[in-house]
Every structure is written in C-alpha cells, then in structure tokens.
Amino acid sequence: MRDDSTSQQAVGFLLDLVDDRTGERVRRRIGLPGPDRSPKAQRRLLSLWTWPPVPASLLLWVLEEDDPDLNTVVWRHLPANDGIRRAIVRGVPFGPGRSKPVPVHPTLRGQEPPVPESFTRLALIGALRAVTSMQEGRAAASMVVEHPDWQEAADADRERPLPGYARWALSVRPDCPPALRAGFGSHRKFTHRVQQAGILSGPAEYATQHSPAARVLGLLSLGNTLFPARLGAARDALRPLVHDHLGDREEAWAVLAQLMPTFHGTAPELVATAGAIA
Structure with missing residues (x-):
C-alpha cells in the first residue's frame, strides 16, 4: 500500500469492522502498519491534523464531548461562527443532558467575540427582528448561546416569524435545535x-453519503478521540457493507487499498467496487 497517511487511516477504520484475525492477516497482505491507539498517538494526530472543510455537524459531535482540549481543536477549524465561539469561552456544555459548566482551556480564556451593537440596543429578540442582511443575521444569531436563548428565539418565531436572514443564520448553526430548524420551513x-x-441527521449519513471516501473514513478513524459517543452509529452503518463485499477476502482488501487514494465516491461505493473487482 502506498505511503499515504489519510488512506492508511481510512483503510484501518474499515479493518476495525472485521474480526481481529482477519484484520491482522489483511494488514500483512497489504503492508498496512498496526494501529497505534495510545492516547499520546491520538493527540499527536490531532495536533498535526489539517482539516479540509468538514460538515458543521461533525464539529458539534466533537463539542458534545465537553472536553476543553477538544474544544481548542474545534476552535482552530471552526468557520466564522461567533455564536459557538462565545459558547465555548463561556463554558456552555454541548453534551445531551449536561448542565455543568465546561472548563475553558487556558489558551481560549478572554477570547469571547465582541457583543454586536444591535444586541446592546435591542436585546436578543429585538436584534433578530431588526436583521436585514446575512451579516446582520450572523451577528444577531451569535448572541444565541445557551438553551434559554434558543427557547426565546423559538417562542418569538412562533409568535411572529423572524426575518429570513435571521432564520437562515440560526438554522445553519450546528447547535440549532432540530425542532426549531424544522419549524423554519422546508423550502x-x-x-x-x-x-x-x-x-x-447523524454520523451514519456522513459515513454513507459523503465523499471522497478517504477523507470521510480518515476523519472517522479519529472518532475514538474526537467523538467517541457518536462513532458507533457510523460503524454500524458501514459494518454490513464491509462484511458483504470484503469480508475475509485478502484480494478484495488489496483492491480497496489501491483504490482508496484516488476514489472520488462514497465509502459504500468504494467497498462495493473493490469487492466487485476482486
């Protein structure tokens, strides 16, 4: 197998879905090093990782771990989203059912984004109702930080629909409650x-519908460190496909390893193609 760390991690993620004996045999066949799952190795990968653009929901899955160190990883790769940055530096928990404040990493203390002028003048709902552009929408939405803020925005929208740009800015926040997003409509x-x-909708959608496969599987291979609570859904979605198309067939795995670096389709398409070729 060619020396491509992302492709190696991607193949390794799929090999973790078969039994250990098959995994060891296939690794020898394709020349894939054994996995180093030590915490030190995982943290080193995170420190070196340069993410391409990733779905916003993936960043939310990392935030749901409520880990100060992981929050710094999200901060580095977060697109322009002052609302989430504000939540991180205020110690807002993202994990379902959690209410205890999350310690703020020393490097992020005191880095809360500026408070928009419209919020100072009009408070939250007034600022959202005054929105007339996407820039204003993002600024107003950045003050929706904790659960009561989201509830206040939802109540206001039910009373009288918020402006389109305000709805848009709220809906593309990965932490927007799904019920509120659905209430904004399905145009x-x-x-x-x-x-x-x-x-x-969840990790299963990312694992099966996004591409290229090497990038998707490479990110999922870091899931034990980034979002362990969510990783099981991705594994469950891919495991039947791996067993049906690859199983313990060394030649099929060898084809998969050869295709991985240049394959542009999804992981299910890659697995099925490798199995068919073999």
Missing part, C-alpha cells in the same frame, strides 16, 4: 442552504 432554497452548511 427548497432553505433546505439547500442547510445542506451546504453540513447539517447532518
């Missing part, structure tokens, strides 16, 4: 904007 353009932002 084709609105749905497209949400999809463009990378709002996913």
Whole structure:
C-alpha cells in the first residue's frame, strides 16, 4: 500500500469492522502498519491534523464531548461562527443532558467575540427582528448561546416569524435545535442552504453519503478521540457493507487499498467496487 497517511487511516477504520484475525492477516497482505491507539498517538494526530472543510455537524459531535482540549481543536477549524465561539469561552456544555459548566482551556480564556451593537440596543429578540442582511443575521444569531436563548428565539418565531436572514443564520448553526430548524420551513432554497452548511441527521449519513471516501473514513478513524459517543452509529452503518463485499477476502482488501487514494465516491461505493473487482 502506498505511503499515504489519510488512506492508511481510512483503510484501518474499515479493518476495525472485521474480526481481529482477519484484520491482522489483511494488514500483512497489504503492508498496512498496526494501529497505534495510545492516547499520546491520538493527540499527536490531532495536533498535526489539517482539516479540509468538514460538515458543521461533525464539529458539534466533537463539542458534545465537553472536553476543553477538544474544544481548542474545534476552535482552530471552526468557520466564522461567533455564536459557538462565545459558547465555548463561556463554558456552555454541548453534551445531551449536561448542565455543568465546561472548563475553558487556558489558551481560549478572554477570547469571547465582541457583543454586536444591535444586541446592546435591542436585546436578543429585538436584534433578530431588526436583521436585514446575512451579516446582520450572523451577528444577531451569535448572541444565541445557551438553551434559554434558543427557547426565546423559538417562542418569538412562533409568535411572529423572524426575518429570513435571521432564520437562515440560526438554522445553519450546528447547535440549532432540530425542532426549531424544522419549524423554519422546508423550502427548497432553505433546505439547500442547510445542506451546504453540513447539517447532518447523524454520523451514519456522513459515513454513507459523503465523499471522497478517504477523507470521510480518515476523519472517522479519529472518532475514538474526537467523538467517541457518536462513532458507533457510523460503524454500524458501514459494518454490513464491509462484511458483504470484503469480508475475509485478502484480494478484495488489496483492491480497496489501491483504490482508496484516488476514489472520488462514497465509502459504500468504494467497498462495493473493490469487492466487485476482486
């Protein structure tokens, strides 16, 4: 197998879905090093990792771990989203059912984004209702930080729909409650904007519908460190496909390893193609 760390990690993620004996045999066959799952190795990968653009929901899965160190990783790779940055530096927990404040990493203390002038004058709902552009929408939405803020925005929208740009800015936040996002409507353009932002139903959707496969599987290979609570859903979605198309067939795995670096399709398409070729 060619020396490509992302491709190696991607193949390794799929090999973890078969039994240990098959995994060891296939690794010898394709020349893939054994995995180093030590915490030190995983943290080193994170420190060196340069993420391409990733779905916004993936960043939320990392935040749900409520780990100060992981929050710094998200901070480095977060697109322009002052609302989430504000939540991180205020210690807001993202994990389901959690209420205890999250310690703020020393490097992030005191880095809260500026408070928008409209919020100072009009408070939260007033600022959202005054929105007339996407820039204003992002600024106002950045003050929706904790659960009561989201509830206040939802109540205001039910009373009288918020401006379109305000709805848009709220809906593309990965931490926007799904019920609120659904309440904003299902117009084709609105749905497209949400999809463009990378709002996913869950890890299974990312594992099976996004591409290229090497990038997707490479990120999932870091899931034990980045988002362990969410990783099982991705594994469960891919495991039957791996068993059906690759199983313990060394030749099929060898084809998969050869295709991985240049394959542009999804992981299911890659697995099926490798199995068919072999």
